[in-house]
Every structure is written in C-alpha cells, then in structure tokens.
Amino acid sequence: MSKQPTIVFCHGIWADGSCFSKVIPALHADGHEVISVQYGLDSFEEDVATVKRTLNRVGSPVLLVGHSYGGATITAAGVDERVVGLVYIAAVAPDAGETVQDQLDKFPSDIFSRVEVADGRAWMLPNGTEFFAGDLSDEDQKLVWATHYPPVFDLFHQQKLGADDIAWRSKPSWYVLATQDHTVHPDLQRWVSGRMGATVTEVASSHVPMLSQPAVVIDVIRKAAAAVREASPQKKVAIV
Template sequence: MTTSTPTVVLVHGAFADAASWSGVITELQSHGIPVIAPPNPLRGLAADAAYVASVASQIEGPVVLVGHSYGGALITVAGTTENVVGLVYVAAYVLEEGESLGELQGRFPDSPLVSSLKQWTYPVADGDPAAEVTITAEAFPSVFAADVPADVTKVLAVAQRPLAAGAFTETASAAAWKTKPSWALVAGADQAINPEVERFGAKRAGATIVEFEGASHAVAVSQPAAVADLIRDAVRSVS
C-alpha cells in the first residue's frame, strides 16, 4: 500500500457510536484502504468539530472525512484541516458557514424524529445540568433504522449515544466544501433527517450526489457495501 492512499476517518452521528460503521470498515479494509472510526463526543458543534479536526491533523498523509447525520456538520467544519482532501456526507447535514442545524432543518417540514425525542439531563462543571436527547426506544426502529432487522434495532435503540441539545443551535464556523471536493449519499426514505434537507445541503455544496431509494437513516448499517463504494470513489478521486 502506498502512503498516498488517503486515510478514511468515519465520523458517526447522534444516537449511534463508531460500531455503526462496522460493515463499512470491513469493506474498506478488504480494499486496502486505511480507516479509523473515532468516537464523536456529541457535546456540541464547535467542541466536536475541534475533536475531529484534532484526530485528522494527527494522521500522517491525506485524509478523507466521512460524516453520517450530525457527523456531516462536524466534517463541514473540521474539513478545513490542512491534510483533509475530501468530504463524504452519508445521510447527513451539510451546513453553510454561520448556519445551525436548527436553521437548516427549519426550512423544510419536520421529520418524524422531531416528535420522537426524549430529553435527559447531564452534569456539567459550572453548575446547572445541561440537556441531551435520545430517540425513544419505541420510535427508534421506524425513525432511525427501518431497513435494519428488528433484532438489531432493539440493541441499537438501547445503546444510543445522546446528543447535547445545544448542538442544534450552534453555528458552523466554516464550510470546508467551499475549498474541498465533496460527495453525498441521500437516504431516500430517511425518517430522521428529511431527505430534502440532505439534497438541499449536498446540492448547495456542489457535491457529487447518489440517492439510495428506500434507504433509512441507518444506511451505513443496512447497506455497508454500497456506502463503502461511494467512499472508495472519493478516495480514488483524490488519490
């Protein structure tokens, strides 16, 4: 393997963890593509993007950032890191500089996710507890992973990583797609992010777009080979 093959950094979104990339990782590894799937802290846009940027900057050689869902907002900001050479959005938010998740979503009808969230609190260092959200266990299969087997979704529903509620209102400090090539997968039957939100952001970014008709938000779990194919296209294009 030549050192010029970019390392793929897979950034998971809210209500999931790095294990959600397992099938994609297996596919990429079988094609000799170096890959890492770091944990996404899910505590806020600026802090999480800084973490992803830090991971990318410590990798030797070029990096392709791949973001699922909320992870798309993070790679939009973290992608300005010097050694990042491409961005891949998987059923993701593609923000503009100065835009928040709430603003982007607010231009389109709500997805079923919005009415399916449960709020929790967690302690923070400076006093009052902060709020975080998960998807209710009952709604999780249909909202997040309708094309994933029921026995798998039962596990995923109780293993969710919560997202800090503040992440919805923080604005993106940069939009790396303005200077880096991008690719986007639109999940046509997404019930967590309105597919129109995914399409709009991807088109605005000038991304190379593929649409998976009938795919749920958990498309990386249900169709890992197809998701890996898009990532490989990106890797080949920037190599």
C-alpha cells in the first residue's frame, strides 16, 4: 500500500467532531484526507451506521480513530474492508456480547458522580469538567461544558456485537492511554488495549489528550498511518 490513508475520526459522548480540531490541521499538512464523523448519540446502531455512511464519502484505505465511546463505534464499523487500521484514544473497545457499560463497570471512574439524567439524556454537570478535561485551562473547561452534547441515557447499554463485528480482532490497532483519566479509568484502558494487542503510547493526560496534548495524538496517528501504508494489513490471530 502506497496511498496515504484517509483519517476518519469518531467522537465520544459530551462531544462532537470538532473535538479533534487541534490534530486535524497537522494531518491535512501531511497530505491526508480527513473527516470527523458527526453522529447524534441517539443510538449505537445509528451512530455506527453514520460512520459507515461516512466511509462512502471518502477515499480508501481508511484509518479509523475513535475517542472514548468512539472506540465502540470504530470497533463495529472497522470490519469494513476499506478500513486498514484502528487508533483508540482513551477509549472503550467492546468484545462480542459486551456493552460499553459492562466495561465501565469493571473499573468505575469519578465522572459519573457528576452526571444527571434529564429529558432522557445524560448531562454532565458544570463541575464534571474537572474529571473530564481537568488538564485544560479553566476557560477551556468552561468551553467544553458550554458545548457538550449529551447522549441518550442508555447509550452504553446498547452495544451487543457479534463475533464477526469486532474489528480489533482482525485489524492492527494503536492506543493512546491517558494515565490521568477520570472518565475512562486508566486500568480499563490498560485492560482493553492489552486484550486487543494494541501498540500502546501512554500520556499523562486527562480524558481529552487530543485537546490537552495534541502532539502526542498526532504522533501516534502518523505512526499508525505509516505502518498501514507500508504493508497490507495482516489477519491477527484470534485473541481468547
């Protein structure tokens, strides 16, 4: 493979595609086609369908990049033959029959004490940003809260993927592990990245390293893009 892969970003909850705004320009400068998916956090099925529709709008091969809950969407959508690699950023990564909530329950984190459910959606309270983006400035944390987008309250209970729907079992993967994360527990990140056999880069960051330490995230994406460009992806041995 010699063609530069297209980079497709998938966001988490309390966010939209603009959360990758600090890393996209550098990838554009490298010559990548880049798009950040805008899904509605109304249902996992529809969010994955939106990722797949986005794949129809860009060139292939594709490197999928998922932050937080976005790790679940790239796990499902990444089985598409146009996808050649996966990058997870402080993300969950369900296996067959496993929901995001199943994973979060294994390693509880602090953020969910700062959440309220109203009008069928899970809203982050203003003081929740310290657990979500605590290494950003106060001004930037206020901006994160002012623009945060809440998911439907049961979104994390909806993922029930089949054995053939798990992209990290057959595609190469990279993982940015945020060691100061109070949203997706660092021990959960270690567990999922180890299970998938990902190439791991640790960063002393909150849950949003693409905002607080974008240079690290850019470097990992560049390495992943170079790896998938140099060789056709190999089928990975099933992890049991």
